[in-house]
Structures are given as C-alpha cells and as structure tokens.
Amino acid sequence: MRRILLLVLILCSVAGxxxxxxxxxxxxxxxxxxxxxCGDTSLxxxxxxxxxxxxxxxxxxxxxxxxxxxxxxxxxxxDNAFEGVEGVLxxxxxxxPAESWAENQSNVSLSMPASWFTTQKNAxxxxxxxxxxxxxxxxxxLIPGYIDGKRVTKIGASAFYMQTGLxxxxxxxxxxxxxxxxAFYGCSGLDGILTLPDSLEKIGTSAFADCTSLRCTxxxxxxxxxxxxxxxxxxxxxxxxLTIPEGTExxxxxxxxxxxxxxxLTLPDSLxxxxxxxxxxxxxxxxxxxxxxNLTRIGGYAFYGCKKLTGSLVLxxxxxxxxxxxxxxxxxxxxxVTIPGTVSLIDCYAFSGAGFKGKLTLSEGVxxxxxxxxxxxxxxxxxxxxxxxxxxxxxxxxxxSFSGNLILSEGVKxxxxxxxxxxxxxxxxxxxxxxENHRQVRLCGYRFVRRADDPRQARRNPRGRVPxxxx
Numbered sequence: 001m002r003r004i005l006l007l008v009l010i011l012c013s014v015a016g017x018x019x020x021x022x023x024x025x026x027x028x029x030x031x032x033x034x035x036x037x038c039g040d041t042s043l044x045x046x047x048x049x050x051x052x053x054x055x056x057x058x059x060x061x062x063x064x065x066x067x068x069x070x071x072x073x074x075x076x077x078x079d080n081a082f083e084g085v086e087g088v089l090x091x092x093x094x095x096x097p098a099e100s101w102a103e104n105q106s107n108v109s110l111s112m113p114a115s116w117f118t119t120q121k122n123a124x125x126x127x128x129x130x131x132x133x134x135x136x137x138x139x140x141x142l143i144p145g146y147i148d149g150k151r152v153t154k155i156g157a158s159a160f161y162m163q164t165g166l167x168x169x170x171x172x173x174x175x176x177x178x179x180x181x182x183a184f185y186g187c188s189g190l191d192g193i194l195t196l197p198d199s200l201e202k203i204g205t206s207a208f209a210d211c212t213s214l215r216c217t218x219x220x221x222x223x224x225x226x227x228x229x230x231x232x233x234x235x236x237x238x239x240x241x242l243t244i245p246e247g248t249e250x251x252x253x254x255x256x257x258x259x260x261x262x263x264x265l266t267l268p269d270s271l272x273x274x275x276x277x278x279x280x281x282x283x284x285x286x287x288x289x290x291x292x293x294n295l296t297r298i299g300g301y302a303f304y305g306c307k308k309l310t311g312s313l314v315l316x317x318x319x320x321x322x323x324x325x326x327x328x329x330x331x332x333x334x335x336x337v338t339i340p341g342t343v344s345l346i347d348c349y350a351f352s353g354a355g356f357k358g359k360l361t362l363s364e365g366v367x368x369x370x371x372x373x374x375x376x377x378x379x380x381x382x383x384x385x386x387x388x389x390x391x392x393x394x395x396x397x398x399x400x401s402f403s404g405n406l407i408l409s410e411g412v413k414x415x416x417x418x419x420x421x422x423x424x425x426x427x428x429x430x431x432x433x434x435x436e437n438h439r440q441v442r443l444c445g446y447r448f449v450r451r452a453d454d455p456r457q458a459r460r461n462p463r464g465r466v467p468x469x470x471x
Contacts, residue, residue, distance in 0.1 A: 022149055025049055032059045039063060044174070045146055048074065055081045060088075066174055067111070067145050072096040082108060089142060089173065109171075112138065114147045120156070126175075128154035136165040141190060145173030154178045157204065162186040170214060171195045181205040181228065190214045194238070198222035205252075209233040218263070221245050229275070230254040242285070244268050251278045253299070261285050265309075273297045276323060280304040289333070291316055300324040300347065307331045312358070315340055324348045324370075331355040337379075341365020341388070346373045353377070360402075364388050369396040371416070376400065383425065387411040397423045405430070 024047040025032075034056040037043060043060070045067040055070075055077045062084040069091045070077070077098060082088050082105065089111045092098040102108045116134030119127040127150045129143065141160075145152055152173060157180035160166070169192030172179065176197055181204035184190075191213035200221075205228040208214065218240035221227070225247040232238065233254045241263030244251065250273040257277045262284035267274075269292045276299035279285065288311035289303070295316050300323030303309065312335030313327070319340055324347040327333065336358035339346060345368045352375035360379040362369075364386045371393045382404035385392070389409060394416030401424040408415070408430060 022047055022146060022151075024149070025052070027051065030054075032056060034058065035061065037063050037065070040065075045069075047149065057081070058083055060085060067091070070096070070098040072098075074098055077101045079105075089145065089171075091144065091146075109140070109142050111142050111144045114144060117144075117147065119147055119150075119152075121150070122153065124153075126151045126153040128152070128156045129159050130156040131158075132160045132163060136163065138166055140168035140192065141166055141170045143171060143173055143176075145175050151175050154180065155183045156180045158182045158185070160184045160187055164189050166190055168192040169195070170211075172197055172200065175199050178202040179204060179207045181207065182209075183207045184211055186210045187214070188212050191237075194219070196220060196222065196224070200224045202226040202228075203231045204228045206230045206233065208235060211235050213237050216240065219261075223247065225249075227255050228252055230257070232259055233257045234259075236260045239263075239284070242266070244271065246270055249273065251275055253277055254280070257281060263287075265289065267292055269294065271295055273299070274302045275299045277301045277304070279306060282306050283308065285309055286332075287311075289313060291319075293318060295319055297321040298323060298326050300326060301328075302326045303330055305329040309333055311335060313337050313356070315343075317342065319343055322346060322350050324350060325352070326350045327354050328352045329354070334358065336361070339363055339366055341386075344368070346370060348372055349375060351377055362386050362389070367391070369393060371395050372398065374400050380404075382407065383423075385409050385412060390414070392416060392419045394418060395421070400424060 022045045027049045029049055029052055031054045035058045038058050038061045040063045043063045043065045047069040048071060050071045050073050053073055053075055055074060057078045057080060059081045065085050065088055067089040072093045075097050086107060088108045090102050090108050091111050102110055117129045118131045118133060120130050121127055127147055129152055153176055161182050166187055167189045170190050174197040177199055185206045190211055194214045194216045201224060203224055209230045212234055214235055215237045219238050219242055223245050225245055229252040236258060238259050239262050242261045243266040246268040247270050248268050249270055253275040254277040257280045259282050261282055264287035265285050271292045272294050280301045283305055285306050286308040289309045293316045296318050297320060304325045307329055309330055310332040313333050317340050320342050322343055328349050333354050334357045337356050338361040341363035343366060348370040349372045352372050354377050357378050359381045365388050366386060367388055367390045369392050372395045374397045376399045378401050380403045383402050384407045387409040389412050391414045396419045398418055399422045403424055406425045406429050
C-alpha cells in the first residue's frame with residue numbers, strides 16, 4: 001500500500017498537484033497507511049485531502065514534517081502517528097476529531113486559523129502577513145507557515161503592533177525570512193517562549209521591542225545577519241547567552257538594550273560597528289568581552305552598565321572611535337587597557353566608573369581626552385601622556401587611582417580644570433617646557449598654576465628645559 005501511495009504521489013506531483021514547498025496528497029485518497037512516510041526527511045508541509053478518514057500507525061514517525069493540514073473527514077489518527085517528530089503545527093477545522101486528538105499530543109500544536117490574518121501576495125508567489133485581526137486575548141501565537149497553500153515568508157511592518165492582550169508563546173514559522181519594523185512592538189502580554197526559524201535573515205527596527213515578558217533561555221538568532229535598531233530593546237525576560245551570528249557587520253542602535261541576558265556575549269569576526277546603546281543596561285551579561293579585530297567603531301553607551309563583564313579589555317588595532325559612556329559602569333572589567341593610536345579622541349565618560357585595576361596605556365596617535373573620560377577608574381601605576389596628545393579636558397582623570405608618576409609629553413597644549421584631581425598620582429609630575437595656557441589644575445590636593453604669559457614661570461622654565469614638580 002505504501003509503495004502504491006508513493007507512486008500515486010509521484011505521478012500527481014508531475015501533474016502539478018504539489019504546491020511549492022507543500023506536499024498536497026491526491027484527491028480520492030482514503031487512508032494514509034501504517035509507516036507511509038516514516039523516516040522521510042524531505043517532508044516539510046503536507047495537505048491531506050477531504051476524502052481521507054484514517055491516519056495509521058507511525059504514518060509520519062521520525063520524519064522532518066513541520067506542518068500538516070488534516071480535514072474534518074479524518075476520524076481516526078493513531079496515537080503514534082507523529083512519534084519522534086518535534087513541534088508539528090496542525091491546521092484543522094474547529095471541533096474536528098483532529099482538534100480533539102491534538103489536545104493529548106505533546107508534540108502537536110494547533111495553529112492559528114488563516115482567517116485571523118490579512119495577507120499580501122509577494123512577487124515570488126509567497127505571502128506577507130500584513131495584520132493580525134484575530135481575538136485580542138488569543139493564547140499562544142503560533143503563526144502559520146502557509147496560508148491558502150502559500151508559504152509565509154514575511155511578517156509585515158506593525159502586523160502585531162501593541163497587541164497587548166496576546167499571551168503565551170510566540171513561534172515564527174520556518175520559511176519566514178524577514179520580520180518587519182515594529183512587527184511585535186509592545187506585545188507585553190506574550191509571556192511564553194520565543195522561537196525563531198533558521199530561515200530568518202532580517203529583523204527590523206523595534207521588531208520585538210518592549211515585549212517585556214517574552215522568554216527564552218538562549219536567543220537563537222541562527223544566521224540572521226541583519227538586526228535592526230532597537231530590535232529587542234526592553235526584552236527583559238530574554239535570558240542566557242547571546243551569540244551574534246557570523247556575517248553580521250553592524251549591531252544597530254539599541255538592538256539589545258535593556259535585555260535580561262545572564263550568560264556570555266559572543267561577537268562575530270565579521271563585526272565592524274557596535275552602535276549606540278547596543279548592549280546598554282544588559283547588566284546580567286557576564287564573562288570576558290572579546291572584541292573582533294575588524295571592529296572600527298564602538299558607539300556611545302554601547303556597553304553602559306554591563307557590570308558583570310569581567311577580565312581584561314583588548315581594544316582592536318583597527319578601532320577608530322570610542323563613544324561617550326561606551327564602557328561606563330563596567331565595574332567588573334579588570335586588567336590593563338591600551339588605547340590604540342587609531343583612536344584619536346576618547347569621548348566624555350567613555351570609561352568612567354570602570355573597574356580596571358591594571359595599567360592604562362595611551363598610544364601615540366591619541367590627541368585628546370574629553371571630560372570625565374576616565375572618571376573614577378581604578379588604574380594603577382604611571383600615567384604617560386603621549387607626544388601626540390594636544391588637549392586633556394576638564395576632569396578627564398578626576399577621581400581615578402593611579403599610583404605612580406604623571407608625565408605630560410611635549411605635544412600637550414592644554415590641560416583642563418581638575419583634569420587629574422584626586423587621581424592617586426604620586427611621585428613626580430613632568431611638565432613640557434612649551435606647554436601653552438595651562439589652566440588651574442588640582443593634583444591630589446595641590447594646585448599647580450602655570451600660564452604661558454606669566455614672566456615668573458618663564459624665568460623658572462627656560463626654553464628647552466622640561467620641569468619636574470613633586471605631586
């Protein structure tokens with residue numbers, strides 16, 4: 001019987017009865033016999049015609065089936081018909097025998113009816129879900145992978161926007177390649193597990209933002225390389241580790257800001273830009289932070305408040321920009337830090353409140369340190385300012401804990417108010433003889449006033465001499 005059925009299916013497929021991606025069994029079929037599709041790893045979706053009344057023992061067991069249409073005419077389904085198949089999505093009329101049978105099957109879930117969605121046909125024959133029009137209080141958002149026999153490949157912009165009454169799990173079906181901007185924004189009632197397909201390529205701006213109760217123990221992004229701004233912002237119940245897929249070149253603004261991840265963060269070698277607030281307030285992320293060599297820009301607040309990241313911070317040699325508050329509040333980071341010479345300007349508060357306990361090295365090429373850039377950091381040892389440095393702004397190193405000498409190289413033209421105040425520096429201050437217009441600087445309780453137009457200073461510091469002062 002199985003061989004006869006398979007032959008019929010092959011002939012029917014040749015005749016055009018099989019839809020793209022869907023196996024549509026031929027009309028006139030009465031029964032799906034025992035082990036008919038057992039172990040078939042080519043199956044994805046199957047449509048059973050109305051004449052079928054019976055699905056036999058292990059008919060689809062150990063297959064790759066993910067979705068199936070079972071009509072109301074089917075009155076008998078063996079309990080082990082789908083044995084060994086994970087996560088089958090069932091489409092069947094309300095109050096049908098198949099619906100009652102599915103209630104006792106742990107691996108079979110009832111899909112939402114197609115009538116709960118409006119769709120738009122795509123040029124390739126697939127469809128985009130454009131709007132949810134079903135009950136406001138539906139439980140378990142199991143989105144169908146096929147509607148009217150057509151593959152769903154996109155969830156449109158704002159399709160489920162602010163559907164706060166929806167509860168339970170959210171399952172994006174296999175075959176979907178894009179979740180549009182604001183698609184599930186503000187669905188705060190969804191409190192089950194988020195499941196994303198490995199077919200997903202793009203997640204739009206704010207697609208899952210403020211889905212505050214949506215859960216997962218590990219967010220599996222598969223090979224999704226395009227993740228939009230604020231995509232998961234505020235998803236505080238997403239936990240576990242986070243791995244950004246290889247091929248991702250940019251993590252957009254606020255993409256994971258305020259998420260509840262409490263495992264490690266893995267970044268791909270392909271990454272070149274980490275946008276503003278990308279991981280800000282992800283206070284549970286832990287372990288070492290390994291930045292890829294191709295990284296060129298770290299935006300403002302990128303890792304702000306990630307206090308459980310630990311170990312040393314190695315900044316890649318291709319890095320050109322570190323934004324304001326980029327590592328502020330990363331109190332768990334320890335060890336040495338070297339700012340590469342490719343970073344010209346260190347922005348305001350970039351490392352304020354970080355927990356570094358080793359040596360800070362400012363490489364040749366760094367030209368400026370902005371206000372409060374290293375405020376309250378825990379560096380130790382000497383602080384050598386490179387000859388490329390032009391300006392150190394007010395409070396740049398205020399409240400840090402250096403324990404050695406301070407050497408200002410000859411390129412420094414301006415040091416702002418209280419730039420090194422309460423910084424723990426002791427020993428000797430070496431000042432360049434040609435520094436211009438140094439304003440009042442407070443060094444560990446001492447005030448050092450030097451102005452280029454002060455003749456007394458000029459006499460004490462003849463041209464070509466590098467003066468030293470006790471700290």
